[in-house]
Amino acid sequence: MYTASDLRKGLRLKIDGDPYVITEFNFVKPGKGQALYRTKLKNMINGNQFERTFRSVDNFEPADLREKKMQYLYKEGDKYCFMDNENYEQVYLTETQVDEAVNYMTDNIEVEILLFEDRPIGISLPNFVELIVTEAEPWAKGDTVSGATKPVKVQTGATILVPTFVSEGEKIRIDTRTGEYLTRVKG
Amino acid sequence: MNAPHQDDYFYLARKSQAMRMRARLIQSIRSFFIQQDFLEVETPVRIPSPAPEEHIEAIPSGSWFLQTSPELCMKRLLAAGCPRIFQICKCFRADERGGKHLPEFTMLEWYVVQFDYHDLMDQCEAMLLAAFRSVGYHQDITWQNKKINLAAPWERITVADAFARYSPVSLSETLNRIIFDETLVQYIEPRLGISRPTFLYDYPAELAALARIKKSDPSVAERFELYIGGLELANGFSELTDAAEQRRRFEKASGVRAAKNWHCYPMPEKFLTTLEHLPPSAGIALGIDRTMMLLANTTRIDDITTFTPEDL
Secondary structure, eight states, X not given: OEEGGGOOTTOEEEETTEEEEEEEEEEEOOTTSOOEEEEEEEETTTOOEEXXXXXXXOEEEEOOEEEEEEEEEEEETTEEEEEETTTOXXXXXXXXXXXXXXXXXXXXXXXXXXXXXXXXXXXXXOSEEEEEEEEOOOOOTTOOOXXXXXXXXXXXXOEEEEETTOOXXXXXXXXXXXXXXXXXXXX | OOOOOHHHHHHHHHHHHHHHHHHHHHHHHHHHHHHTTOEEOOOOSEESOOXXXXXXXXXXXXXXXXXXXXXXXXXXXXXXXXXXXXXXXXXXXXXXXXXXXXXXXXXXXXXXXXXXXXXXXXXXXXXXXXXXXXXXXXXXXXXXXXXXXXXXXXXXXXXXXXXXXXXXXXXXXXXXXXXXHHHXXXXXXXXXXXXXXXXXXXXXXXXXXXXXXXXXXXXXXXXXXXXXXXXXXXXXXXXXXXXXXXXXXHHHHHHHHHHTTOOOOOOOHHHHHHHTXXXXXXXXXXXXXXXXXXXXXXXXXXXXXXXXXXGO
């Protein structure tokens, strides 16, 4: 159990059966008054946010959360299928749960699946992935404006902004946290 | 001489302006009180029996405690015949750490015999205006991109009026549902002292602490707090001089504390005995660190202290 003095930004709690993460935290105490712990909480399953103020006598249950390495297999209807590398069990995430990660997920990529009480609820990608450019406007010779970018399509179907010299068929490295192009990759 | 450790060197560079401002602030506060014929006093930081308060917990020091405020010792000096006294000292409160809280902080307390809480508000205003001038703030202070007009007299608003004006829940309802603190923090405090400093006064009698109940309206206590820019800077009151009533309040607070498993303090008997001899008087505690936050225009108390507990 956590007590109110354990509360801080980033702490994950179980409230009314759901996992929550504290996104904002503030300790306040009016003159001669009691200590109050003001928080903003985000539901880790549906993303809903709300504010709640706790008192020093309140107790909290930690949320049973862990991450497990799994492999992305395929999409089936509106579900994404992953395989546990240890026991070969398959788990599914919805489109909402996968969210923007879909832009960087290639077949068989290794990801971390977030489990809440052994139920899969989210995904985290490696910080960097390498993707093949499948559609790109050709580089117009003479277009030498430095810093100029153009949108290209990569193998996952996502659109990425890249420097104008990148061409179709090339492999590029992308930072999954920002969605930004980093460099071309040889081979 | 050795070069300072590199981390400490950058640390100091970031804090040096606030450190110099704090030194000037304290200097000018001292000058003000000395000119007003006050005696500067020192009382022990380690004490056997702090005043039992429902929401303030002392830090043990051996079998005694570190003071949560110098209140009891200073009132004993008042009763002993010192009519105007002030002290700038360290106070300690367990588990208080946040953007505006440090478990060890600097308090200015002063007491005046034959004053009531309105006299003290006047004096607090004059003292702070002199202190603000000493660090270069004459007409106004810029706080979080807003100008606070310092022209006297400062605003005075009762707790009842503030709730009527700013709170969606009535004062009596917040007291019944025991959500006074929550309502104060969420709806009232952020609106106080925004365009000019504000004294919030006449607290509900339930929240009197060591304050005298108002003769003309027993539902309130003669207690006030000063807010500037939504920051609570000071708490003052007309002192309760009825020892029997004070003992009842201490016993009630001790009961609440016991239910929370907080430290059980011995009853401050020597204080209660001298309270019989305390002339009518008023006293106030003002947070030096909070005042520094205002002057340095920062919402983080860490910015204006040399070292926070985490830095040690």
